[in-house]
Amino acid sequence: MFSTTKDFIGKPAPANYVAGLGRGATGFTTRSDIGPAREPQEPTEAQKAAAIKKAEEDDDDERFQDPDNEVGLFSGAPYEEDDEEADKVWEMIDAKMDERRKARREAREKEELEKYRSERPKISQQFADIKRTLSTVNEDAWNAIPEAGNLTGKAKRKQPKMDRFTPVPDSVLAASKEKNQLANTIDATDQSLGGIATPSLDSGMMTDFKQIGEARDKVLGLKLDQLSDSVSGKTNIDPKGYLTDLNSVVLKSDAEIGDLKKARLLLNSVITTNPKHAPGWIAAARLEEVAGKIGTARTIIAKGCDECPKNEDIWLEAARLNTKDNAKIILANAVRHIPHSVKIWLKAVDLETEPNAQKRVLRRALEFIPNSLKLWRAAVNMEDNPADAKVLLSRAVELVPLSVELWLALARLESYANAKKVLNNARKSIPTSHEIWIAAARLEEQQGNEKMVETIIQRAVSVLSESGTVMDRDQWLVEAESCEKTGAIGTCQIIIRATIGLGIEDEDRKKTWMDDAESCIAHGSIECARAIYAHALKVFPEKKSIWRRAAYLEKGHGTKESLEELLQRAVKYCPQAEVLWLMGAKERWLFGDVEGARAIIHQAFTANPNSEQIWLAAVKLESENDEPERAQTLLKNAREKSGTERVWMKSAVFERQLRNFETALSLLDEALAKYPTFDKLWMIKSQIEDMDLNNQAKARETLNKGVKACPKSVTLWILLARLEEKSGMLVKSRSTLEKARYTNPKTAELWVEAIRIENRANNVNAARNLAAKALQECPTSSLLWSEIIYMEPRAQRKSKSVDALKKCEQDPLIVTAVARLFWTERKIDKARDWFQKAAKIDSDQGDVYAWWYRFELQHGSEEQQKFVVEKCIAAEPHHGERWQAVAKNIYNFGKKTDEILKLVAGSLEGQ
Structure with a gap:
């Protein structure tokens, strides 16, 4: 209650302060303050001589030090030049001795220090990773950290202090004794008439404890009766779950109780000074609800309803606080005061459990609020019979003619002929609505009238622009994607063709359209992207980049026929685009049509007679189909007609794969004479000499020439x-x-x-x-x-x-390294997420898939391992330090991507 620390502790004393002077204490003097009792005497002659002799003997204060230390036996002797020279000589000798093993000693000490620190790292190193996580702590979490307490004298404060006891005066004891006594006599001066009125016959001296016990039993019985159900006769207390229910009881602290009292006073002041303020009554009722006094809350909200009968929120709050039956009565009273409140009517519908009762309430509500869209929507949704719903919607569009939702719902329930009439009436009522035009187009598409669909969309664009309705191309794209999701593919494509060019400059069309197509693919709207590419190819038929994007879309989401048809059209418009020819040949080969692939490559030769890529593609096709003679013939023709450095390199690599090492070396010598600065030729030659022929000296000579040339x-x-x-x-x-x-x-x-x-x-x-x-x-x-x-x-x-x-x-190698760290720490889910992130950053990095597959082999299921293999096959990676080392090995020639993946994963070490 009172602080034990005085406020003057630690403060300087005031001027002229004398301790104890205020309480009458006086100082006293001791002999030490006065001095010795005797007068000091002069020393005798003998004493003076002894003091002088002692001073002469004590000339060396440090004579008791260790003689082996800095001070020697002859430290008191004079220090001359020869002594200085001798000291310098000895210092030089000591320095020379130290230099002899200085490097070895420092290396040993450094190694021991590093070993010690690795075995026993510093506290700062041990908690370095934990400190870094402090950067993720937000402000709320930081403020929630408790303050550091004062631990000074903590144990001492826990010890009970010595209490001071002061004797109680006798007067206090006597007064207390008289207070507890009973008076049996009455003073005549107590009343003016000299007597006293006795209220009962009992004197009050005897207390009836039996009556007190019976009263207590009655109170307990009343409380138990309140907990029982008067209708069913069953108690609300679950005897089995009674202890569990006790755990849910919230015990409020003194501070919370104090806050409740303050809030109760403030809200009481609000509703007293301004009783027509509905939020005050609601807040007061909710406060009592939080305090656990639901009865008081209901009383307060009932008074609020009386004071603010025109406020719908207070009626809704009263219904929420009461039971379902009482809530119905409250809302019935509410609609008498506020018959046009949609919220109250909808709440009344929710309280009803029978569908017929809900319908009656909704129809009664529509009598008071016939133009409410929410009430009509609820009433239509309640109808199970389409005929009844159609009748309701017919009446609804008459009363709420500006609701697009009601018009479209009615059109969906009508037949084709009636739906056309409904949509025409809707268009007249709401001329600025694009939804009605799109619904009409979808209606015609369902009937197979594609020409009518295009007419409706084109007319919609012109009419809406004339009426001043602002509909940019982005909004039309959103509507097209919505049509695709509902299955209206024709309407979707026509919307894109009619609106894709709105508001775009001619020089920005290609880039904007490609961005739109990528966005649609990301949203899963493949038909929209296909329509955008188709329109772009009509405008830019000679752009091979658009053809290539469209081909990739068909390859990933189309059929074999659609892809083949697209590539055939592509090479007609872009015959010089080698990549399109090669895509067509590869797709034919993947589907097992080798002759078809050869035919496409032959056509590509006709269009591009000296193309390096087509020559090499033809060679790869023949080598993959075990036709080495045909591949050698093609390479010979390619060297004669094209003769590029890559053709020479592929020729040497192919001969090496066939184990014709001497032929490969002769080709490489001939190629190096033409292209001495092409480093890959030097690499292949050195590898043949070192790995295949085991001639390291020749390989060293080749590499030395190579580094000089390149x-x-x-x-x-x-x-x-x-x-x-x-x-x-x-x-x-x-x-x-x-x-x-x-x-x-x-x-x-x-x-x-x-x-x-x-x-x-x-x-x-x-x-x-x-x-x-x-x-x-x-x-x-x-x-x-x-x-x-x-x-x-x-x-x-x-x-x-x-x-x-x-x-x-955002680098795949670093992300993979972090994933491997999580792997070593057995954080499996995090490691898998980081491997997936690395594959998304760069899908052409084969080492990422190899580490990921190795991880799944150890911690994943068969489905997860198969998922990694499928991702790798789809990506077809070509880069990666470990990946290239395995993929370019001649012993792995002809192996597929999944086989290379497993070989690379098997060659990895550690985690």
Whole structure:
């Protein structure tokens, strides 16, 4: 109740303050304040001589120190030049001895320190990942953190303090004793007549405890009677769930009770000063409801209904607070005061349980409010018989002629002829409604009148624009998508043809239409996208990009016939578009029609006689169908007619696949004489010499010539470094990569290869030093960050991954690395989500699918594994460090995408 800390504690004393002076305390003097009792005497001569001798002996205060320390036996001797020279000589000797093993000692100490820190990381490192999560704490969560308490003297405060007891005066005890006594005599001066009126015969001295007990039993019986049901005679208390119900009882604290009292006072003041204010009565009733006094709440809201009978909200609140039967009576009283309130009538309908009773209430409501759309809608929805609903709608459109919804509902229930009449009347009543025009077009489409549909839509566009109704192309697109979802495909396509060009400049048409088609595909409106492409191809028939987009749409969502028909039209308008010819040939080949694919390629040769892509496509077709002789003949003709560097490279690769290594080398020598700067020729030649012929010396010579001819080819430098490492010349491999980095600065691939070489040689410190230098030169390389993340200790990988995400946002390699981190932490759902995110970012990255498939092999079901394989087959990835290494291996020639995926997943290590 009272604070134990005085307010003057810790404050400076006022001026001239003397402690105890106010209560009469006086100071006293001791002998120490006065001094010794005797007078001081002069020392004798003997005492003076002894003091001088003692002072001479105490000239060295540090003579008791350790003689092996800085001060020696001869520290008091004079310090001359030869002593200084000798000290310098010894210092030089000590320095030389320290330098002998300084590098080894520092390396050992550094290694021990790193080992100690890895085994026992600092507190800041252990909680680094937890600290980062503080960035996600919002303001409400931060404010909810409790304040730090004052823990000073906590144990001392818990101990009970010594109480002070003061003796109670005798007068207080005597007064208390007299207060508890009973007086049997009456003073004559108590009344003016000298007597007293006795109210009953009992003297009051005897208390009847039996009557008190009976009264208590009566009160308890009344409470139990209140809990019972007077109609059914069954109690409302569930004996089995009684204890469970007790758990739902909300116990209010003192603060909440105090708040309720304050709110009750404020609201009482509101309804007293302004009794016609309905929100005040509602708030007061809800306050009592929250306080658990439902009876008081009903009383208050009843008074509010009396004070504010024209307010519909207060009647609705009264109905909510009461039982269903009482609510019906309340709403019946409400409609007498407010007969035009739609809310009250709809609430009355909800309270009825029988459909016939609900219909009666709605029809009674429509007598008072015949132009209410909500009441008509509710009444129509209540009708199960279409004939009755038609009668209601016929009356409804007469009373609410501006409701498009009612007109369209009536038209749907009528026959074709009557529906046309209804829609014509609706168009006259609401000339600015586009929904009515679209409904008329859909009606004609259902009857198969396609020409009439186009006429109606074109007329709708012109009439609406003349009437001033603003309908831009985006709104028409939304209506077209809505028609597609309801099955009106013809109306959808005609709307797009009639409105797709509204409000667009000629130079913006192609880009805008392509964006619209992509948006429709994203919304699942394939027919709308097909109609947009069809219209765009009519306007731009020679744009091969539009043909290609339309072909991809048909490939993904159309049929074989529709795709073939589209590609045939495409090559007629764009015969020089090689990609369209190749798409047609590939689709024929995928469906097993090899002769048809050959025929398409033959037609493509006629249109593009020296096309490199078509030559190579013809070779691939023959090689995939086990026709090596025909493929060799095609390649020979391609070298003679086209003779590009890719044709020479494919020729050498094909001969290598057939194990004709000498033929492949001769082709490569001939190709290098023509194209010495094409680095892939050098790579293939070195691989044949190293892997197939096992001639490392020849491969080294080839790669050295290659890096001289193509110094900017990073892959050639890496292959040369790997060859040197494979030969056991690690120093030469390092120097090769240093030359490569000097020639190609800021190239992350070279840094990553150098780091991997050091890791393979177990030079962890050198690898970390290289990683630090690499990050300074290539701070945004995802390949480098993904390598560095897994070089860190497990506790620091998460923080490193956060840094990588900041530097390389939306990169598939970094997202895959984060997914692998969740995998190692057994957060399966998060890992799967991040793998899916990586595949969405770049579907051409094969390594993402390989890691994802490996993850599903360990933690997923057969359906999930099949899902990853299907995604990979649909994407047909071509990039990825691990993916290309497996896919371009000659031993994997001819294997399908799913087989390559499983091989790559099997070659991965770790998680």
